[in-house]
Amino acid sequence: MSTTTRGRADRRPSITDVAKRAGVSVGTVSNVLNRPDQVSDSTRDRVLVAIEELQFVRNASARQLRAGTIQTVGAIVLDIANPFFTEVARGVEDRLAADEYTLMLSSSDEDPEREARYLRLFEEHGVQGVMVTPSAGSLDNLLALRDRGIDVVLLDTTSPVDDISSVAVDDVRGGALAIEHLVSLGHTRIAFINGPLTIKQCIDRREGVLAALAGAGLDPAAALVEITIGSLNAEGGEDGINRLLEADGDRPTAVFCVNDLTALGALRALRAHGVAIPDEMAVVGYDDVVFASMLTVPLTSVRQPTHQLGWTAADLLLRQRSEGATFQHQRIQFQPELVVRGSSDPSA
Amino acid sequence: MSTTTRGRADRRPSITDVAKRAGVSVGTVSNVLNRPDQVSDSTRDRVLVAIEELQFVRNASARQLRAGTIQTVGAIVLDIANPFFTEVARGVEDRLAADEYTLMLSSSDEDPEREARYLRLFEEHGVQGVMVTPSAGSLDNLLALRDRGIDVVLLDTTSPVDDISSVAVDDVRGGALAIEHLVSLGHTRIAFINGPLTIKQCIDRREGVLAALAGAGLDPAAALVEITIGSLNAEGGEDGINRLLEADGDRPTAVFCVNDLTALGALRALRAHGVAIPDEMAVVGYDDVVFASMLTVPLTSVRQPTHQLGWTAADLLLRQRSEGATFQHQRIQFQPELVVRGSSDPSA
DNA sequence: TACAGTGCGTGAATCGTTTCAACGTCGAAT
DNA sequence: ATTCGACGTTGAAACGATTCACGCACTGTA
Numbered sequence: 001m002s003t004t005t006r007g008r009a010d011r012r013p014s015i016t017d018v019a020k021r022a023g024v025s026v027g028t029v030s031n032v033l034n035r036p037d038q039v040s041d042s043t044r045d046r047v048l049v050a051i052e053e054l055q056f057v058r059n060a061s062a063r064q065l066r067a068g069t070i071q072t073v074g075a076i077v078l079d080i081a082n083p084f085f086t087e088v089a090r091g092v093e094d095r096l097a098a099d100e101y102t103l104m105l106s107s108s109d110e111d112p113e114r115e116a117r118y119l120r121l122f123e124e125h126g127v128q129g130v131m132v133t134p135s136a137g138s139l140d141n142l143l144a145l146r147d148r149g150i151d152v153v154l155l156d157t158t159s160p161v162d163d164i165s166s167v168a169v170d171d172v173r174g175g176a177l178a179i180e181h182l183v184s185l186g187h188t189r190i191a192f193i194n195g196p197l198t199i200k201q202c203i204d205r206r207e208g209v210l211a212a213l214a215g216a217g218l219d220p221a222a223a224l225v226e227i228t229i230g231s232l233n234a235e236g237g238e239d240g241i242n243r244l245l246e247a248d249g250d251r252p253t254a255v256f257c258v259n260d261l262t263a264l265g266a267l268r269a270l271r272a273h274g275v276a277i278p279d280e281m282a283v284v285g286y287d288d289v290v291f292a293s294m295l296t297v298p299l300t301s302v303r304q305p306t307h308q309l310g311w312t313a314a315d316l317l318l319r320q321r322s323e324g325a326t327f328q329h330q331r332i333q334f335q336p337e338l339v340v341r342g343s344s345d346p347s348a
Numbered sequence: 349m350s351t352t353t354r355g356r357a358d359r360r361p362s363i364t365d366v367a368k369r370a371g372v373s374v375g376t377v378s379n380v381l382n383r384p385d386q387v388s389d390s391t392r393d394r395v396l397v398a399i400e401e402l403q404f405v406r407n408a409s410a411r412q413l414r415a416g417t418i419q420t421v422g423a424i425v426l427d428i429a430n431p432f433f434t435e436v437a438r439g440v441e442d443r444l445a446a447d448e449y450t451l452m453l454s455s456s457d458e459d460p461e462r463e464a465r466y467l468r469l470f471e472e473h474g475v476q477g478v479m480v481t482p483s484a485g486s487l488d489n490l491l492a493l494r495d496r497g498i499d500v501v502l503l504d505t506t507s508p509v510d511d512i513s514s515v516a517v518d519d520v521r522g523g524a525l526a527i528e529h530l531v532s533l534g535h536t537r538i539a540f541i542n543g544p545l546t547i548k549q550c551i552d553r554r555e556g557v558l559a560a561l562a563g564a565g566l567d568p569a570a571a572l573v574e575i576t577i578g579s580l581n582a583e584g585g586e587d588g589i590n591r592l593l594e595a596d597g598d599r600p601t602a603v604f605c606v607n608d609l610t611a612l613g614a615l616r617a618l619r620a621h622g623v624a625i626p627d628e629m630a631v632v633g634y635d636d637v638v639f640a641s642m643l644t645v646p647l648t649s650v651r652q653p654t655h656q657l658g659w660t661a662a663d664l665l666l667r668q669r670s671e672g673a674t675f676q677h678q679r680i681q682f683q684p685e686l687v688v689r690g691s692s693d694p695s696a
Numbered sequence: 697t698a699c700a701g702t703g704c705g706t707g708a709a710t711c712g713t714t715t716c717a718a719c720g721t722c723g724a725a726t
Numbered sequence: 727a728t729t730c731g732a733c734g735t736t737g738a739a740a741c742g743a744t745t746c747a748c749g750c751a752c753t754g755t756a
Contacts, residue, residue: 011416012496014712025736030714040734055496060472061412062712065741068359081438086429102469105453121450124408148360148403234638264642290582291639294612296646362742373706378744388704410742413711699756706749712741719736726729 013054022050074122075131080107083289091310112136129317131155153317157200167313167332174302174336175208178284182254183216191225191255193240237265254282260289282344298341361402370398422470423479428455431637439658460484477665479503501665505548515661515680522650522684523556526632530602531564539573539603541588543580585613602630608637630692646689
């Protein structure tokens with residue numbers, strides 16, 4: 001008994017099954033699939049009928065094994081739930097689509113181990129390149145990857161080495177913008193809710209913070225309260241504020257949060273504690289995500305060109321691939337922009 | 349000349365290269381990789397050294413080709429930039445991790461063609477199952493997939509057929525909750541900014557809307573202004589409000605948006621037009637995403653158990669796989685919950 | 697001394713696709 | 727009548743890992 005529909009238990013049909021059914025060789029089936037114009041009409045039709053009848057679907061593993069490579073690149077971002085990164089990813093996809101590449105997207109959740117695991121997974125699958133927002137200080141993994149022939153572009157962080165390209169936004173400047181703004185409003189004691197200093201963005205924004213304080217003639221020891229949180233999201237922000245308000249000593253009059261999700265949590269915690277914004281506590285975030293302007297107290301934030309960031313990183317990666325040895329590694333850096341709103345400036 | 353580091357141009361080392369270098373057979377290398385205890389210490393060490401020296405990385409395609417299957421399932425959601433779906437995905441991942449499955453996540457962007465493309469991609473890669481939030485009315489693709497031995501679970505939509513499981517939230521009830529609330533506040537002319545009726549959630553919430561109106565003795569023809577937008581995001585919401593305000597006739601006093609992203613855009617547009625919320629226009633959203641409570645005007649919304657939704661869908665898929673033919677398909681449905689805030693009720 | 701048992705290691709077959717040299721056929725050109 | 731190229735098709739090799747029946751060497755026992 002044989003019917004055109006298969007039961008679940010059957011193994012999925014291969015090109016050989018199709019060839020048998022159509023009465024041709026496997027090479028011909030492959031030609032129908034890949035070079036249809038080199039096959040006569042009648043043969044092609046017979047093969048297509050067989051494909052339809054058997055519900056044949058190509059086996060990607062076999063194709064890749066033979067081809068040795070796939071038109072795919074991987075990307076690892078810090079937090080896929082952060083709108084900043086989804087916007088960046090959209091930019092990446094848009095550039096990749098133009099060259100018919102596909103994207104494997106993962107989130108390291110700021111965990112270097114997860115990052116390493118995904119890198120290995122990508123490599124085992126034979127991606128041509130990766131875009132990474134590193135979650136750890138060390139680039140060893142990435143350098144090794146590059147040495148094994150997989151192109152690497154750093155995403156949203158400036159490359160510390162000459163032979164790996166990067167696309168970033170000037171985080172030092174961004175951090176400084178936030179603090180300069182707060183200082184100009186008269187704040188002289190400012191909290192900085194920051195992530196772990198293994199993350200480059202956190203290091204850089206902090207450097208900008210310190211530079212801006214120094215530029216204003218303020219002593220960080222007195223003017224700055226640093227709070228380090230575990231993850232750069234709303235929970236982290238709430239945690240940061242709770243610790244800030246519990247602490248002894250002079251309470252700061254302003255807080256700069258390392259990103260908008262963190263600021264969102266901070267705002268929530270501040271409200272829960274009945275702290276008036278911006279009168280008792282000014283708040284500045286970072287990223288200017290889609291909802292920043294729509295909050296109870298519209299959030300002052302540092303805006304970054306997200307889509308362009310992702311697009312450019314993908315562009316660099318693809319060009320690096322196509323240009324080969326002649327490619328010049330580069331560090332592209334965009335400039336951030338401060339958007340002042342009510343969470344810091346009542347008159348805004 | 350031979351060194352331990354390879355130039356970029358070299359082909360990546362295979363298990364055969366490792367075997368040669370270690371002076372053993374390929375079978376032994378495979379044993380070291382997969383059954384290390386069946387190999388003598390000295391041989392194992394030699395192989396491990398060779399692996400290290402050559403920087404050998406397994407070829408996933410070859411493994412899969414031989415194994416025939418991978419511990420992977422795919423998921424396709426409507427919009428990966430929507431916090432609702434990232435929370436659902438997190439739930440999926442958490443359940444999959446327990447069984448050491450990995451997730452391939454994609455966004456159809458509500459485009460049936462994209463959805464079909466990803467389904468095919470998943471199938472070619474040999475995933476064991478897929479979770480899908482369908483973007484089109486037809487389930488033909490999914491039924492065919494199921495017939496080819498790939499398990500299917502519908503995500504965030506109730507299955508219309510008996511032989512495909514689904515995990516959903518009662519969208520009819522959710523839509524009704526929103527309207528009952530608005531009616532109880534005295535609104536008798538209500539706008540409904542909804543997505544295309546190819547999307548099940550849109551159909552169901554609309555059905556709830558109509559049921560609630562009927563239940564309140566209101567004639568939809570007079571009480572309801574329906575506006576259909578192209579995509580369920582902030583841009584769609586802005587567009588919806590712009591069209592609503594431009595329209596002739598009685599302006600509604602309330603608007604129900606099909607989700608919170610849409611509501612966010614609606615709020616933005618309303619503010620731009622200087623419409624007071626909730627006095628001139630009450631607003632209700634859907635999903636209760638993380639920032640809903642933190643908006644300028646805190647958003648009344650219909651809350652859903654996101655994490656649980658994803659977790660349960662993955663659980664159903666894995667159980668379906670392990671239980672085989674004895675598995676009973678089921679339609680799991682959670683109940684939504686209305687969260688009243690200032691965007692609809694000034695006293696909230 | 698022979699034999700069974702055990703522990704390690706071997707090497708060929710296998711998965712499904714792509715590629716390519718080679719082949720047969722036919723019509724056109726010489 | 728022969729040669730030639732074009733066209734369509736074939737069939738085997740190759741990709742890299744896994745598996746498994748088998749072989750070899752050694753130990754302990756009869």
